[in-house]
Amino acid sequence: MPAARRFDVCNGDADGLCAVVQWRLHDPGPATLVTGLKREIALLERVPAAAGDEVLVCDLSMQRNRAALMRLLDAGVRVRYFDHHAVDGIPQHSRLDAHIEFGSAVCTSLLVDRHLGGRYQRWALVGAYGDNLTAVAERLAIEAGIAGDERARLRRLGESINYNAYGDDESDVAIAPARLFEILERYRDPLELLAHEPIARRLDEQRRNDLAQAASVPVHWQDEGASVLLLPDAPWSRRVIGCLANERAQAEPNRAHAVLKRQAAGALVVSVRAPLAAPNGANDLCRRFGGGGRAAAAGIDALPEADLDAFVTALAQQRWGAL
Secondary structure (H helix, E strand, O other), rough: OOOOOEEEOOOOOOHHHHHHHHHHHOOOOOOOOOOOOOOOOOOHHHHHOOOOOOEOOOOOOOHHHHHHHHHHOOOOEEEEEEEOOOOOOOOOOOOOOEOOOOOOOOOHHHHHHHHHOOOHHHHHHHHHOOOOOOOHHHHHEEEEEOOHHHHHHHHHHHHHHHHHOOOOOOOHHHOOHHHHHHOOOOOHHHHHHHHHHHHHHHHHHHHHHHHHOOOOOOEEEEOOOEEEEEEEHHHHHHHHHHHHHHHHHHHHHOEHHHHHHEEEOOOOEEEOOOOOOOOOHHHHHHOOOOOOHHHEEEEEOOOOOOOHHHHHEEEEOOOOOOO
């Protein structure tokens, strides 16, 4: 009888990768990684697991992966699932171990950290900083006695890893998320990674250069409660869209932010951030236009340009913070 196989399935952003890093430090051993760029969400359908195999899922919408999840469970696969995206009901199954929480102050890396009793908390902080939970990460880091300069380095690393997940394909990014994970998992402490791996500095420099280009783009629309930025289609804009949305949210926490980017096919990619002061409603807004995500941060993969005015109107009328 063949030995059971293990598969790790995650979003290729900071939260997903750092969640799996924590788990593999806790439970080392061979595992096949299945990941991709930020908008590659339906990853469970790529997993060739069979009866007796184990699958770890981190930071992937269960809503978008439900059919593949049920197929794996019914085939005899054991699935451990950590996530913080909205889902209409969690399946009840004897082979599913689900750790799902939707609060605006939680991310997948923090859920894994809680489950592991804080053993690899610095990696959880990198994931939280990257997921734009800066205030939460700062509070936890201060409670853990992490000095200010170290907190700043962890934040830069998280933001750089998250930035690297955005692009239309892997030619847009500095390093494929799967290859980046191979580097991250070598280190029990992310500060050691920063001391030894040049990729962290390279990502941060590229992120800053892309943000500098975005700074010259005029605001498309704004009022007191929300703003819209419309980027051209270019490699730098494909990389920076999510990072830019987070930066604008941090700079103006009382305002919602939407960063849109034209695609070659004519549709628009959209990243939405609810106001940090009232971090709820982004998912509801994006669902109305075929998108999804979380209460605080969500997106739309292909908004028809003809719907741009309707989207701006809906953004202006959205009740942020209302449960």
